[in-house]
Amino acid sequence: MDKRELITCLEGIVGPANVLVSDMDLELYSYDASLDRARPDVVVLPDSTEEVSKLLALAYRENIPVIGRGSGTNLTGGTIPVNGGIILHFSRMNRILDVDIANRTAIVEPGVITLDLQTMVSQYGLMYAPDPASQKVSTLGGNFGENSGGPHCLKYGLTSNHILGAQIVLNDGTVIQTGGKSVDNPGYDLIGLMVGSEGTLGLATKLILKLIREPEAVKTMLAVFDTIEDGANAVSETIAEGIIPATLEMMDQLVIEAVLKTINAGFPLDAACVLIIELDGMRDGLERKTQKIMDICRRNHVREFKTARNEAERTLLWAGRKGAFGAVGRIRPSYMCCDGTVPRNRLPEALRRVAKAGKKYALPIGNVFHAGDGNLHPLILFDDRDSDELDRVRRLATEILKICTDLGGTISGEHGVGLEKLKETHFIFCNSDLEFERRLKKAFDPTDILNPGKMIPPAACEPS
Amino acid sequence: MDFHRVMKDLACVVGETAIMIDPDTLAGHGVDGVRPGAVVFPTDIREISEIVKYANEHGLALVPRGSGTKMAMGNPPKRLDLVVSTCRLNRMKDVDTANLTLTVEAGVIFRDVQARLATEEGRCYLPVTDPDTPENAPFCSDREHKGSFLPIDAPFAEQATIGGIIATNSSGPRRLLYTNPRDIILGVRFVSPTGDIVGMGGKTVKNVSGYDVSKLMVGSMGTLGILCDVTLRLLPLPERMETLLVGFSSFEDAAPFADRLLETRLLPAAVEVMTHSTMDHILPKDAPALDSGRYFVALAFEAFDEAVDRMNREAAEAAAANHAAGTATLEKELHGGFWLKFGNLGIATAEKFPGFFMLHLNYPVSIWKEIFRFAEKMLRVEGIDHTVSAHAGIGICKITLSIDGLDPDAVDRVVRVVERLQTLCRGAGGNCAVHNAPAEIKARLKVWGEEGPDLLLMRRIKEKLDPLAVMSPGRFVGGL
Numbered sequence: 001m002d003k004r005e006l007i008t009c010l011e012g013i014v015g016p017a018n019v020l021v022s023d024m025d026l027e028l029y030s031y032d033a034s035l036d037r038a039r040p041d042v043v044v045l046p047d048s049t050e051e052v053s054k055l056l057a058l059a060y061r062e063n064i065p066v067i068g069r070g071s072g073t074n075l076t077g078g079t080i081p082v083n084g085g086i087i088l089h090f091s092r093m094n095r096i097l098d099v100d101i102a103n104r105t106a107i108v109e110p111g112v113i114t115l116d117l118q119t120m121v122s123q124y125g126l127m128y129a130p131d132p133a134s135q136k137v138s139t140l141g142g143n144f145g146e147n148s149g150g151p152h153c154l155k156y157g158l159t160s161n162h163i164l165g166a167q168i169v170l171n172d173g174t175v176i177q178t179g180g181k182s183v184d185n186p187g188y189d190l191i192g193l194m195v196g197s198e199g200t201l202g203l204a205t206k207l208i209l210k211l212i213r214e215p216e217a218v219k220t221m222l223a224v225f226d227t228i229e230d231g232a233n234a235v236s237e238t239i240a241e242g243i244i245p246a247t248l249e250m251m252d253q254l255v256i257e258a259v260l261k262t263i264n265a266g267f268p269l270d271a272a273c274v275l276i277i278e279l280d281g282m283r284d285g286l287e288r289k290t291q292k293i294m295d296i297c298r299r300n301h302v303r304e305f306k307t308a309r310n311e312a313e314r315t316l317l318w319a320g321r322k323g324a325f326g327a328v329g330r331i332r333p334s335y336m337c338c339d340g341t342v343p344r345n346r347l348p349e350a351l352r353r354v355a356k357a358g359k360k361y362a363l364p365i366g367n368v369f370h371a372g373d374g375n376l377h378p379l380i381l382f383d384d385r386d387s388d389e390l391d392r393v394r395r396l397a398t399e400i401l402k403i404c405t406d407l408g409g410t411i412s413g414e415h416g417v418g419l420e421k422l423k424e425t426h427f428i429f430c431n432s433d434l435e436f437e438r439r440l441k442k443a444f445d446p447t448d449i450l451n452p453g454k455m456i457p458p459a460a461c462e463p464s
Numbered sequence: 465m466d467f468h469r470v471m472k473d474l475a476c477v478v479g480e481t482a483i484m485i486d487p488d489t490l491a492g493h494g495v496d497g498v499r500p501g502a503v504v505f506p507t508d509i510r511e512i513s514e515i516v517k518y519a520n521e522h523g524l525a526l527v528p529r530g531s532g533t534k535m536a537m538g539n540p541p542k543r544l545d546l547v548v549s550t551c552r553l554n555r556m557k558d559v560d561t562a563n564l565t566l567t568v569e570a571g572v573i574f575r576d577v578q579a580r581l582a583t584e585e586g587r588c589y590l591p592v593t594d595p596d597t598p599e600n601a602p603f604c605s606d607r608e609h610k611g612s613f614l615p616i617d618a619p620f621a622e623q624a625t626i627g628g629i630i631a632t633n634s635s636g637p638r639r640l641l642y643t644n645p646r647d648i649i650l651g652v653r654f655v656s657p658t659g660d661i662v663g664m665g666g667k668t669v670k671n672v673s674g675y676d677v678s679k680l681m682v683g684s685m686g687t688l689g690i691l692c693d694v695t696l697r698l699l700p701l702p703e704r705m706e707t708l709l710v711g712f713s714s715f716e717d718a719a720p721f722a723d724r725l726l727e728t729r730l731l732p733a734a735v736e737v738m739t740h741s742t743m744d745h746i747l748p749k750d751a752p753a754l755d756s757g758r759y760f761v762a763l764a765f766e767a768f769d770e771a772v773d774r775m776n777r778e779a780a781e782a783a784a785a786n787h788a789a790g791t792a793t794l795e796k797e798l799h800g801g802f803w804l805k806f807g808n809l810g811i812a813t814a815e816k817f818p819g820f821f822m823l824h825l826n827y828p829v830s831i832w833k834e835i836f837r838f839a840e841k842m843l844r845v846e847g848i849d850h851t852v853s854a855h856a857g858i859g860i861c862k863i864t865l866s867i868d869g870l871d872p873d874a875v876d877r878v879v880r881v882v883e884r885l886q887t888l889c890r891g892a893g894g895n896c897a898v899h900n901a902p903a904e905i906k907a908r909l910k911v912w913g914e915e916g917p918d919l920l921l922m923r924r925i926k927e928k929l930d931p932l933a934v935m936s937p938g939r940f941v942g943g944l
Contacts, residue, residue, distance in 0.1 A: 192679025
């Protein structure tokens with residue numbers, strides 16, 4: 001089938017207005033929040049499961065790659081069409097279909113913006129727990145594809161722990177339903193496998209989300225430290241003390257400086273690092289837990305410790321944290337966000353080694369991350385117009401991931417493998433592990449049209 | 465199949481003493497009355513890998529087995545040549561309480577894990593009287609930690625292996641607070657159905673590097689591989705743990721009481737609504753006496769002191785408002801002992817009755833009362849001895865049925881009951897599975913309930929990973 005025939009077929013499925021082929025459109029969809037780029041052949045915007053099914057059936061017949069896309073905020077190249085193909089853009093499928101208060105579930109289309117859903121259910125005293133920093137922009141379908149995390153996953157788990165079921169369109173257009181409003185339907189955990197599969201096993205067209213009761217009380221604290229070591233030790237000790245806060249985030253000086261240029265979030269300018277700690281749950285015992293955390297911080301030479309007195313102060317603290325990635329744009333135009341994760345008691349060691357590596361490659365690194373679960377986000381800051389810098393950045397990123405895996409950690413805590421970390425998969429996987437992944441992929445997509453080139457390195461690339 | 469030949473071949477892998485073909489062992493390791501040709505006892509993942517490769521080469525069918533507490537789940541195997549026992553994979557490889565993670569081999573007993581995580585002073589999640597664990601290190605000796613536990617409310621806690629718990633995604637009433645194994649697993653090492661050694665995940669609490677194979681293995685019932693190492697999250701031991709039992713003379717008082725508690729912001733670990741017949745099997749003899757109720761709500765509180773106090777207070781108020789017949793509090797070991805006995809419900813009844821059935825119903829949580837009422841009424845009308853217990857806040861109900869013998873009339877009644885429950889649950893978007901039934905009756909039942917539209921995808925996975933149908937053929941959903 002030639003290009004013109006393809007366009008005609010696509011227009012027949014979604015309507016001409018929803019097929020984008022202009023040069024500008026293709027350019028706009030050639031990038032996401034990662035550092036990679038590649039142009040698709042066409043972008044389509046379906047409006048229903050039926051349309052998605054027809055699109056995939058067509059792609060399967062004609063052997064054309066299909067890449068699902070929400071808001072394109074993923075950081076690892078998951079939405080980059082490396083082999084060209086069709087971008088299946090879910091922005092029109094953005095309806096919240098059902099909010100079932102009695103069963104504490106919501107059914108949504110994949111294009112719904114995460115924060116919109118959270119705002120909507122909040123009026124019923126319910127919450128959808130996963131809160132990736134991108135939640136204002138990212139879609140639930142994208143969260144599904146990447147198994148997104150966020151600060152609250154320390155206590156509440158990742159996206160995968162909050163999806164009860166889905167309607168999935170398979171490689172050849174077959175539509176299946178798996179899971180539902182009820183837990184424990186027997187069979188393999190297809191949801192568990194598909195969440196975080198980065199669009200390589202199928203595309204979700206409806207999601208059944210788990211909602212939980214909003215906690216009765218929340219306490220948000222800010223702890224300021226004069227050394228990163230002290231902050232990191234406070235994190236380890238909190239977990240060892242037996243307290244699982246709802247969140248435990250760290251930001252270092254470089255990031256603090258950047259943030260304060262944009263927002264007066266209440267952090268002191270000269271702190272080596274700050275911790276944002278949030279406790280939630282029943283109000284009873286919350287004071288005592290707060291006191292314990294304060295004691296831990298004091299034992300680790302905390303300079304200042306304060307608690308948000310009201311919702312406004314709390315929001316400001318969080319605005320500082322959630323706006324951090326954007327804020328560093330004031331220092332350098334680009335950043336590479338590494339996503340290595342270490343067991344949390346190796347955190348101080350990890351940060352030391354990462355800082356040393358940064359100096360070795362002469363690149364500034366800002367740290368803003370989920371300290372409580374050991375998920376680092378060293379932001380390597382650079383100017384992507386300087387190709388020498390870009391090269392150093394990639395090498396530093398690889399070295400950082402090696403540091404993490406050497407400490408018993410892994411290469412990705414929440415952003416996925418995508419394109420970005422294909423070359424580092426062998427830090428954690430051996431031949432037979434990757435072969436197993438390839439077999440699973442073959443079970444779902446033997447002709448490799450679903451987001452090809454992602455997650456699993458091709459067999460030929462492996463070190464012998 | 466010449467099992468003397470098999471024995472000789474596998475003896476080269478595991479040693480002569482680790483493979484048995486004597487009648488007693490074979491009888492003891494049967495699956496739904498189907499006897500294997502041999503039982504093998506490997507000591508590590510490499511031996512298991514060799515065994516599975518051998519099975520693929522010689523067309524043998526195998527079934528993994530831990531302690532056998534849940535071997536009655538599923539269909540009888542289509543074929544069975546080898547039972548692979550994990551009992552010698554019993555090492556605790558990494559107990560990292562500071563990181564709140566644990567890696568153990570699949571044959572480690574659940575009870576031993578909890579004992580290992582207890583504090584020096586003897587605070588333990590399970591009521592452990594004899595503290596010794598296989599490594600002979602009584603309680604956890606590193607004093608950095610305040611005590612932790614593995615947050616799985618596993619039935620048969622004193623016998624079940626971690627491997628078996630994971631393979632069946634086993635959970636209990638306290639899943640209300642702690643979720644289930646699927647949500648706390650961090651990593652696995654296993655032998656695939658074609659004999660490869662595969663490791664995915666690790667000890668970080670967040671990990672999206674690659675497909676979430678750990679989750680795929682949870683609940684896969686020995687059909688996608690043999691688990692060897694499992695890494696799981698731990699939680700700090702709750703400061704205080706106790707149970708409040710509330711008795712009611714009518715379900716119409718018990719149910720709103722449970723609902724009311726579930727609507728508050730309180731965080732009980734369990735809200736379990738059960739019939740008198742259920743409580744009869746569990747109630748400790750030396751517990752404070754409850755005025756006779758016909759329905760009981762058992763509330764588990766596992767939290768900070770202040771929170772437990774408040775939950776007790778509010779539950780007592782709600783109990784009075786709903787005409788409770790009586791209440792009793794179980795503290796410390798009595799609390800642990802109660803839930804341990806609850807988890808053993810299957811064993812307690814099975815030992816008394818040859819015709820023993822255990823059903824696992826799931827449905828949207830909002831209809832839990834209708835399901836409970838329907839089930840109970842039907843069982844009374846059909847005149848079948850039963851226990852009914854619902855995890856009120858989750859949408860799961862466990863029912864045991866006992867008939868004296870396997871006379872056709874009694875069996876017919878049971879089959880009728882199961883079918884009607886399956887229709888009811890399925891219609892509501894749930895299911896009713898038979899987790900235990902006499903082998904000879906299984907043919908008349910759909911033990912996994914109705915198949916769903918996603919079976920075709922499950923079949924694709926199974927056929928790709930196990931092309932020769934070596935692992936537990938036929939036992940799972942849809943005959944996978």
